Amino acid sequence: MPEQNTVTINRGPRETIYDLSDAGKRCLYVDADPALPAVDPVARFGQYAAAEPPALPQVNEVEIMRHYAHLASMNFGVDVGMYPLGSCTMKYNPRSCEDAARLAGFAELHPAQPAQSVQGALRLMHELQTDLGEIAGFPAVSLQPAAGAHGEYTALMVFRAAHAARGNVRRKVILPDTAHGTNPASVAMAGYEVVQIASTPEGLVDLDALRAALDQDTAAFMLTNPNTVGIFDPNILEITAAVHAVGAYAYCDGANLNAILGVVRPGDLGFDALHINLHKTFATPHGGGGPGAGPICVTAELSPYLPGPLVQHVDSAEDSYQLSYPEQSIGRVRSFYGNFGVMVRAWTYIRALGGQGLRDAGQQAVLSANYLRCRLQDAYRVAYDRICMHEFVLSGSPFAKAYGVHTLDIAKRLLDYGFHPPTIYFPLIVDEAMMIEPTETEPMDALDAFADALLAIADEAARDPEMLHNAPWTTPVRRLDEAAAARTPDLCWQAPTADAHGSR
């Protein structure tokens, strides 16, 4: 056990809520109204009546509170410490945004309410559509997609509809090898074939390879820009022009929008569509994996195909708003109007910052990333040694070769120092990759402490590789046996004895 550690969270494993169950305990229960006749499920539903209700746990409120409080204490969040996950933009989640989404006038709206009774909600959505369009440089926005991957899929279906409207069925979509896994998966779900092209040694789009791959059968080219190694592609205007030259659409994966927030607009770069992750760039919380929101922005040419419903400003004199479908809409891609609660948070964030605040945030994100890169460039190998955008990639390969210490070991050791590790082993084109995105909301002393921790780990790698192989040491649990989990999947708690808790 090494001497150096900073314990931020340290409570051991806890039994499940099901293990706590004890027959007869209750928390949420409704007494039948004595004025109404009792409902007999068997008489009512016959064979469709449950013999007995599901064998859920029987616990009291205080036990639930303690249980989840314990679980929370085993978790790391942005409020616990620096969370520099590359391409995830783990910035601070302002509390005003949380409170906003909980206002009864937003949280307690039923989607079937008449439009005139939700004018505030529709106005908020309309303003968000307009603001996102202004920020991204596009005239039309759909707030419907629930996540980035959902936005990608939606945009591909918009492309499909636009090509089809011209009687032009195209079959393939081109991606660089640096693409996020969602890109090819979305392409496949949209019924297209994936064509992957190699990147240049600098991690940029290989224009020759792109031109060779583009043809009349190409529906679209998808690109993350700034890309997944944190570099803004300097050839971007040539790239989008080449895509347009064969009648294909250029798609921007907006995962890295934070880098160019208020500084560059993807719509000005020749892109035809973009998705925005409200849970990245616009500070809505990640929630342990969701919910997020992935609105898409498109050109005027593509706007007739957007999914509905959109919010329209109908009557400027009355200043009223309504939901409508564009003329040749692809339809809806989910129920209702999108993740409205997430939109409220993003709107609140945008209003808090304003245009200048957004630009300041984007610029600070880039400045902080470059500062961190410079602090680490002597001890670590920077995969692309140049000015970066909001994130940069280190390669742990020198440590792997010299000491047998892998990026995974370094990442796990960071946990002992009280930091969440960066994104590791992505992008795939960098050996032993560590992708670091500090975001603009990290104080300078946090950036320095993080850099110091990585420098200390670099020393430890030389001194005591074995200690790193066994890190982390201080977390609630240590390295977990993922192979055992996958070989014999235990995905659902089973009662130890059937009679104690009921069996399924």
Place this chain on the structure above:
Amino acid sequence: MAYPNDRKYSSDHEWLLVEGDEATVGITDFAQDQLGAVVYVDLPAQGDSFSAGDAIGEVESVKSVSEIYLPVSGEVIAVNEALTDNPGTINEDAYDEGWIVRIRLNDPSEVDALLDAAGYEASLG
């Protein structure tokens, strides 16, 4: 790592142990080491026919998936069902207990084009 001399190898890291017009197929020690702990093997069905170069199944580790290619053409006459419960056998004993399928070769001469142990080891560089 060991590459037994009694069998043939493909550049995609499969081995073939040929007995007459039948062959047992598995993945090499190098392949299992690269994959890490094997957690699942997707096996073909007995009776399936494949052309040379076809993927006949997949080997999964925790964070990767690799297709198993059949370097010659043939029909599956047996599959190693024991891998379903114990996929880790491929890590522990890639050349014996960790075999994947047995096939009847369509054309035993196809085997001639495969690498021998020395050739395979040299191909790993």
Place this chain on the structure above:
Amino acid sequence: MNYLPITRRQQQQMLDTIGVSDVSQLYTDVPDSVLLSGAPSVAGGISEVALTRTLDELAGQNANAANDYVCFAGGGIYDHHRPAFIDHLIRRPEFFTAYTPYQPEVSQGTLQAIYEYQTGICLLTGLDVANASMYDGATALVEAAFMATRIKRGRRVVLASAALSPDKLQTLATYAASDLIEVRHIPVSSGVTDAAALADALAAADGQVAAVLLPYPNYYGLVADVSVMIAATHDAGALAVLDTNPIMLGVLASPGSLGADIAVGEGQPLGNAMSFGGPGLGYFACTAACMRQIPGRLVGRTHDVDGKRGYVLTLATREQHIRREKATSNICSNHALNALIAGMYLAATGPDGLRSIALDCLAKADYLREQLLATGLFSDPFATDDGSDGSSGGARPHGYEFTLTWTGQTPLRDLHDELFARGYLAGIITPDGTGLILATTEKRTIAEIDAFCQEVVRCA
């Protein structure tokens, strides 16, 4: 407002360390022609005081179900009571400011909570495996259809009951435009999926059907004789998918016990705010046989190097970050916070509580239905000759949602608007415009129902 903790002096230190004199020098890769000269034209930059005022004003322009009207609408989103403790727990920043639990050593809270949520969904649905949740009920249904076509390789026809909600049918139609699946609708007869039409469609598709999608209860509130249809589905070699309101599973036989292969649905009723329809969550469960084709995240239990119990994301080779275009779905998130809420809700209700809530909702739905029929302004659109409302023969039983045909003079849309103006959301108007689909939750009172019925009479 801003959330930038870096001072000007520190910014200068950073620039010095990097070796540039100005932030603009960090954007040298960007063509000059596209660099903005100033900030985008977006309103804001205001204090929290002003922001709060603006938000209150916007929120105040909406009529909300907590203060302004009585909600009798459902259609997937229900006005159930949400236990107070839930919001206190999900405000714990360790939960809501965390990312996906990719580093399990510091994500045991999220992971264990999801494992417990998965267990709750398995218990509700009577199925073996549940994923960590999806975007909503509609996308979960689409994913079920896609999963079935992977399992039933070579088959691409999906038969969808026309008694599914319009939102879900429309979402399916959008996804079908990729030509990877072909959706055919099974018509509704007497308010429920027409079993004879299903049999015909299965026969007509001649072995091409991968899945049959059935609501339970359906958009009109009715519980159809789904066992017969599940059997017909299996006879045709297809998978049976049930789309279910999870609260109803406190009293209804589970999809698994009825032989369904997959159960999906909108999980909002399990303790989540209505929030204008999102974010809720899509729950997704299936049999063990389908496990390796399930879309989305899964949490599994394992142990650490010291033998301590722990949880990890598992079977990740199904997912897009590993299998890319061959992944089981493009989804790379879940609605973790909503699933956390759902898990807490199921822990709070336990078996008896869930049943008590479902029974109370049913009792109040029955009362509302009787009172509305007693006004003489409504008729039962699904009444049969014998007037039976039982489970065998005649009309099918309803859950806590039901449909009535409007027979009054006032145009239905006007009635609906007028009732809203008087403080009642009178359900959802049926797709054919002739009636109302009404829901009651445990929050409704007899007094509210009585007052609502009186207003209906006044507005007739």
